[in-house]
Each structure stands twice: as structure tokens, then as C-alpha cells.
Amino acid sequence: MKKTLAIILSASLVLSATALPAFAAVDTTTSSTIPAESAAPVAAPAAPKAPAATKAPAAAAPATMIKGDTYTVVSGDVLWRIAQKHNMTTDALIKLNPQLKNTNLIFPGDKIVVKATPAAAPAAPAVAAKKLYQGVGMVANYRDNSARGANNDNLNITTASVLFDDKGKIVELEWDVVEITPKMFPGWMDPAAEDKSFYKDAQTKGFPWETKREEGYAYDMTHLKAKGAADNLSKKEWFEQLDVYEELFKGMTVAEVNDWFAKYCGPDGRPYKMAYLDKLTDAQKAAIPATFTDAEKKMLVDVTTGATMALQDPHSRFIDALNKANDDQKEVKF
Structure with a gap:
């Protein structure tokens, strides 16, 4: 019984020692047991490197809604049906609405562009009237x-x-x-x-x-x-x-x-x-x-x-x- 208890205690001590991290080991020697002139300087443990900071991904700029005639989504609407109502393809409707994050999810009250406003032609430079x-x-x-x-x-x-x-x-x-x-x-x-x-x-x-x-x-x-x-x-x-x-x-x-x-x-x-x-x-x-x-x-x-x-x-x-x-x-x- 005593012998068994001694074995268990010895094993516990070994496991406790090996579980400690390397930089946390304690030096139990004293100056009385090691002469000063022969003692090698003990290097300070290296500080652990801080993990490299990772850049947070830049927030994507919200897509600008194309100007033009709009349709207000009502309950039960889906894009293909809205496109059909306005005599256009679903792809064409999606291109007119880059602001939609998920074209499969539209909600009542959303504004959907169904006809783009033509871009105004640049104003012609003023020309001096000829005499x-x-x-x-x-x-x-x-x-x-x-x-x-x-x-x-x-x-x-x-x-x-x-x-x-x-x-x-x-x-x-x-x-x-x-x-x-x-x-x-x-x-x-x-x-x-x-x-x-x-x-x-x-x-x-x-x-x-x-x-x-x-x-x-x-x-x-x-x-x-x-x-x-x-x-x-x-x-x-x-x-x-x-x-x-x-x-x-x-x-x-x-x-x-x-x-x-x-x-x-x-x-x-x-x-x-x-x-x-x-x-x-x-x-x-x-x-x-x-x-x-x-x-x-x-x-x-x-x-x-x-x-x-x-x-x-x-x-x-x-x-x-x-x-x-x-x-x-x-x-x-x-």
C-alpha cells in the first residue's frame, strides 16, 4: 500500500514538472552551491512576438442606385415578375439595380428602377457668333x-x-x-x-x-x-x-x-x-x-x-x- 502510494506521488510530480511552460521554469539553485566565477549568465527568456495585425477588409461602397423610373415592391413580388410587368428581361432589370445586395431577396417598399433616365448630353461649348x-x-x-x-x-x-x-x-x-x-x-x-x-x-x-x-x-x-x-x-x-x-x-x-x-x-x-x-x-x-x-x-x-x-x-x-x-x-x- 505504501509502495503504491509512493509510485503515484512520483508520477504526479513528473507530470506537474513537464506541464509547466518552458519560460516559466524556476531555478532552485542557490549561490552557495554554484561558485560565482563559474556560473554562466542566464539569458532572459525572449518575449513572445505579438501576432501581426491583420487589416480589416475595407467596407464595400454601397452601389449607387441608377436614376430613372422606379417601381415600389409590394408583398408577393419577385424580380422576374416585375421584369415581365415592364416588358424587360430579368437580367436587364438586375443591371438597372446594382444596389440590390441579393437579387433573390426584395422587400415591400423597396424601390426598383425599371427605366433608366438617359444621360444628358454635355452642353456644347459656347461659340462666338460669327459676323x-x-x-x-x-x-x-x-x-x-x-x-x-x-x-x-x-x-x-x-x-x-x-x-x-x-x-x-x-x-x-x-x-x-x-x-x-x-x-x-x-x-x-x-x-x-x-x-x-x-x-x-x-x-x-x-x-x-x-x-x-x-x-x-x-x-x-x-x-x-x-x-x-x-x-x-x-x-x-x-x-x-x-x-x-x-x-x-x-x-x-x-x-x-x-x-x-x-x-x-x-x-x-x-x-x-x-x-x-x-x-x-x-x-x-x-x-x-x-x-x-x-x-x-x-x-x-x-x-x-x-x-x-x-x-x-x-x-x-x-x-x-x-x-x-x-x-x-x-x-x-x-
């Missing part, structure tokens, strides 16, 4: 046309109405001519036959004349009305040919128009008729500068297909009227 200038030019010249017979002389008043931009370029251009002939004045050549009522009406109503533009096809430069078939080269009427020139000169300055006229028109004031070389005389062909490039020749073919009338001759002074309009231009006030 425009209006110029009107009028030039009169008398034409001796007696070679065609008596009473064929005429007085021509050529006008140019031009809109210029702030760089002097032509934005809009309209030329016109009033051709005044003896036939317009009763009694001009025969005073005895003078119609006094004509002049009386003219004082109050103005002269009953039309410009060539106003006459339109009735002017009959093509001779279609007189002969039944157009016999001029371009087969175009007076105002139609003038339209070709006006379109050609848009975007040019008046100085550039003058340069174009000087380079591409002959002494008769007409552009070189590159579109009708087979109908020109040898002298007319010889007058065409040999220095024209292929591009210039093609340009003249394009122009003279639509217009061959003179820009400056005793009949009309289109270039002079344009220069006059350029000199007299004034800013347009809106």
Missing part, C-alpha cells in the same frame, strides 16, 4: 448694239447682292441685270406715238419691267421659245448659267474671284470653253493658255458645261458689280 457683312453693288453701262439693227441699243444695270463672312469670303451671291431697251419706252423713237398713260402710271406704280432673273425662261437666251430647240452650247438659260458662277465663287474672297477671272477667262470675258473644244475656231483654241494643268482643264470643263456667258463685257458688268458690293459692305445686325 456677317452685306454688300450691294450696282453698275450701269450703255451697250451700242446698232450692228444688229436699229433700236437694239440698251442700257444695262448690273447688280450684285453679296453676303460675306468675317474673313471676307462669299457666303451667298446673287447677280441680276435690268436690260433697258427702246421698246420699254413708248414713243422713245417716235414721239408722236408716245403713250402718256404709260409715264403717268410709271410715276405712281413704277416701270412695269422685269429683271432677267424675273423673266426666267421667257428671256429665251437658249432660243428654245423662238426656234423650238436650244441652240446655245450649254443648253442652259441665262439665270441657270449665272447660278453656276454664283455657286463656283462661294467660299472665295472677291480678290480670289478677280484672280480666277483674270486667269481663266479670255479677252471676251468668257471662261475658256474647254468643254467644247470641237466647236471652237482655231483662233479660240490658240487663245487657251498652254500652261493649264490637267486639273485646271478639268475644272474649266466642269464650269463651261454649265456656263459660257461672259462675266464682264458691254452687255453685263458682273465683276465690276461684285467689286462694288465688296467696297460697300456693312455688318449685318441681327
Whole structure:
């Protein structure tokens, strides 16, 4: 019995000693049993390392609700049914609602976006208003046309109405001519036959004349009305040919128009008729500068297909009227 108790006590002491942590062992020796000079210094037990601090995960920013038309969830609603009500797919509805943490869990009172509001287009930068200038030019010249017979002389008043931009370029251009002939004045050549009522009406109503533009096809430069078939080269009427020139000169300055006229028109004031070389005389062909490039020749073919009338001759002074309009231009006030 005593022997058994001694064994149990010995085992308990061993277990107690081994259960103590290493850094907590107690040194029971004293200075009387170990000489001072031979005693090795006892190292202080190392302090345990503090566990490395772990960063808490950053809280996810709440998803912003897309702006638009919304639907308020009621009891019994599910996303697919809401999508169906609004003629859309469930996927499309989910994309419109990134604020939903769990698309399977929606609650009465939740706001569900069912139609996004289109993003407003960025405002266009303010652009300074461009200035425009209006110029009107009028030039009169008398034409001796007696070679065609008596009473064929005429007085021509050529006008140019031009809109210029702030760089002097032509934005809009309209030329016109009033051709005044003896036939317009009763009694001009025969005073005895003078119609006094004509002049009386003219004082109050103005002269009953039309410009060539106003006459339109009735002017009959093509001779279609007189002969039944157009016999001029371009087969175009007076105002139609003038339209070709006006379109050609848009975007040019008046100085550039003058340069174009000087380079591409002959002494008769007409552009070189590159579109009708087979109908020109040898002298007319010889007058065409040999220095024209292929591009210039093609340009003249394009122009003279639509217009061959003179820009400056005793009949009309289109270039002079344009220069006059350029000199007299004034800013347009809106």
C-alpha cells in the first residue's frame, strides 16, 4: 500500500514538472552551491512576438442606385415578375439595380428602377457668333448694239447682292441685270406715238419691267421659245448659267474671284470653253493658255458645261458689280 502510494506521488510530480511552460521554469539553485566565477549568465527568456495585425477588409461602397423610373415592391413580388410587368428581361432589370445586395431577396417598399433616365448630353461649348457683312453693288453701262439693227441699243444695270463672312469670303451671291431697251419706252423713237398713260402710271406704280432673273425662261437666251430647240452650247438659260458662277465663287474672297477671272477667262470675258473644244475656231483654241494643268482643264470643263456667258463685257458688268458690293459692305445686325 505504501509502495503504491509512493509510485503515484512520483508520477504526479513528473507530470506537474513537464506541464509547466518552458519560460516559466524556476531555478532552485542557490549561490552557495554554484561558485560565482563559474556560473554562466542566464539569458532572459525572449518575449513572445505579438501576432501581426491583420487589416480589416475595407467596407464595400454601397452601389449607387441608377436614376430613372422606379417601381415600389409590394408583398408577393419577385424580380422576374416585375421584369415581365415592364416588358424587360430579368437580367436587364438586375443591371438597372446594382444596389440590390441579393437579387433573390426584395422587400415591400423597396424601390426598383425599371427605366433608366438617359444621360444628358454635355452642353456644347459656347461659340462666338460669327459676323456677317452685306454688300450691294450696282453698275450701269450703255451697250451700242446698232450692228444688229436699229433700236437694239440698251442700257444695262448690273447688280450684285453679296453676303460675306468675317474673313471676307462669299457666303451667298446673287447677280441680276435690268436690260433697258427702246421698246420699254413708248414713243422713245417716235414721239408722236408716245403713250402718256404709260409715264403717268410709271410715276405712281413704277416701270412695269422685269429683271432677267424675273423673266426666267421667257428671256429665251437658249432660243428654245423662238426656234423650238436650244441652240446655245450649254443648253442652259441665262439665270441657270449665272447660278453656276454664283455657286463656283462661294467660299472665295472677291480678290480670289478677280484672280480666277483674270486667269481663266479670255479677252471676251468668257471662261475658256474647254468643254467644247470641237466647236471652237482655231483662233479660240490658240487663245487657251498652254500652261493649264490637267486639273485646271478639268475644272474649266466642269464650269463651261454649265456656263459660257461672259462675266464682264458691254452687255453685263458682273465683276465690276461684285467689286462694288465688296467696297460697300456693312455688318449685318441681327
